[in-house]
Amino acid sequence: MRLRLERAAFTLDVDVTLPRGITVLYGPSGSGKTTVLRCVAGLERAQGEVRVAGRTWQDDVSGEFLPPWQRPLGYVFQEASLFPHLTVAGNLRYAQRRAGRDADASALQRVIDLLGISPLLDRSTPELSGGERQRVAIARALTTQPQLLLLDEPLASLDPARRREVLPWLEELRDGLGIPMLYVTHSAEEMARLADTVVLMEAGRVLASGPPAQTLTRLDLPLTRDEEAGALLQGVIAQIDTRWHLARVDFDGGWLWLRDDGLQAGERVRVRVLARDVSIALEPSAPGTSSIQNVLACTVAGLAPGPHPSQALVALQCGGHQLVARITARAADTLGLVAGNRVFAQVKSAGLVR
Numbered sequence: 228m229r230l231r232l233e234r235a236a237f238t239l240d241v242d243v244t245l246p247r248g249i250t251v252l253y254g255p256s257g258s259g260k261t262t263v264l265r266c267v268a269g270l271e272r273a274q275g276e277v278r279v280a281g282r283t284w285q286d287d288v289s290g291e292f293l294p295p296w297q298r299p300l301g302y303v304f305q306e307a308s309l310f311p312h313l314t315v316a317g318n319l320r321y322a323q324r325r326a327g328r329d330a331d332a333s334a335l336q337r338v339i340d341l342l343g344i345s346p347l348l349d350r351s352t353p354e355l356s357g358g359e360r361q362r363v364a365i366a367r368a369l370t371t372q373p374q375l376l377l378l379d380e381p382l383a384s385l386d387p388a389r390r391r392e393v394l395p396w397l398e399e400l401r402d403g404l405g406i407p408m409l410y411v412t413h414s415a416e417e418m419a420r421l422a423d424t425v426v427l428m429e430a431g432r433v434l435a436s437g438p439p440a441q442t443l444t445r446l447d448l449p450l451t452r453d454e455e456a457g458a459l460l461q462g463v464i465a466q467i468d469t470r471w472h473l474a475r476v477d478f479d480g481g482w483l484w485l486r487d488d489g490l491q492a493g494e495r496v497r498v499r500v501l502a503r504d505v506s507i508a509l510e511p512s513a514p515g516t517s518s519i520q521n522v523l524a525c526t527v528a529g530l531a532p533g534p535h536p537s538q539a540l541v542a543l544q545c546g547g548h549q550l551v552a553r554i555t556a557r558a559a560d561t562l563g564l565v566a567g568n569r570v571f572a573q574v575k576s577a578g579l580v581r
């Protein structure tokens with residue numbers, strides 16, 4: 228899609244192709260994320276071109292512009308506005324009828340199963356928890372069998388516990404549903420967990436886009452300056468240490484021991500390693516002399532100033548993966564770090580995101 232929209236103090240100018248899976252629009256407040264969704268939905272008229280699943284929704288050259296109600300999309304907002312006088316099932320049926328869909332029971336059942344809401348069908352909607360409401364809102368958006376799902380901070384109104392409850396369902400959707408999703412969030416954790424592609428926005432423009440594992444570690448982007456900046460590694464659970472409740476994740480570049488919360492050997496996982504949890508040594512410590520469990524042989528790929536003048540960011544290549552370490556600028560100077568150095572990254576802690 229190509230979109231250009233001029234407002235008094237803001238110009239949106241984006242040109243992106245959305246692959247399957249979840250594309251996360253990420254960027255500071257006011258960078259235009261919601262405006263992109265509104266333009267794609269036809270709620271605002273930008274100049275440009277929008278094509279989804281081989282169909283043209285907007286094309287300035289031919290003058291085509293499908294009105295919002297003719298665009299086969301689902302839209303999920305921060306706050307779910309469900310009808311309070313209808314049950315969950317009533318809300319879903321209403322949405323399906325309103326979209327002019329025949330009562331396709333099997334399609335409806337699939338959505339109900341994907342979001343695990345069968346036990347909620349007879350409940351009245353004011354009784355639902357925040358997390359349950361959002362799952363129902365997502366199911367409602369899917370009942371119309373959309374070609375594209377737009378989600379605007381769907382978890383932002385939930386507390387962390389409810390957010391963690393809904394996230395696995397979004398992962399199920401990503402993996403089980405063939406439709407592209409455009410997902411707006413401010414949360415680095417949601418992005419790391421859900422994104423197949425990250426589109427980083429700033430002041431109405433796309434600063435960068437690509438797979439999160441590569442995009443999150445680019446020192447030339449503001450992402451690595453966030454407090455929560457970190458890398459994503461994709462690996463497989465290779466071993467479980469039942470005595471110490473640890474699981475070993477092997478990835479192209481080494482392995483990491485993580486807390487075991489019921490993982491299975493062979494499971495594919497995403498692991499998030501925050502820059503602030505990585506330190507650098509020129510030599511590995513002698514066995515039995517350090518509490519650090521995870522040490523990875525790396526090559527320094529680049530250095531950049533950190534978010535505070537006392538800090539430096541170091542990009543590290545570890546096999547096929549990239550890591551970032553946030554260390555003091557003084558330490559970087561003392562160690563004489565330059566691109567190409569072979570070093571050891573000590574990972575204090577790594578969190579499983581899936």
Ligand SMILES: Nc1ncnc2c1ncn2[C@@H]1O[C@H](COP(=O)(O)OP(=O)(O)OP(=O)(O)O)[C@@H](O)[C@H]1O
Pocket residue numbers: 234236237254255256257258259260261262263
């Ligand atoms: N209806 C409107 N009329 C005029 N300007 C608007 C309108 N809605 C938003 N804006 C402006 O457009 C810009 C982009 O807003 P937008 O809501 O798309 O940003 P965002 O990245 O989604 O922000 P947030 O993360 O805070 O939701 C902002 O400068 C905003 O003030």
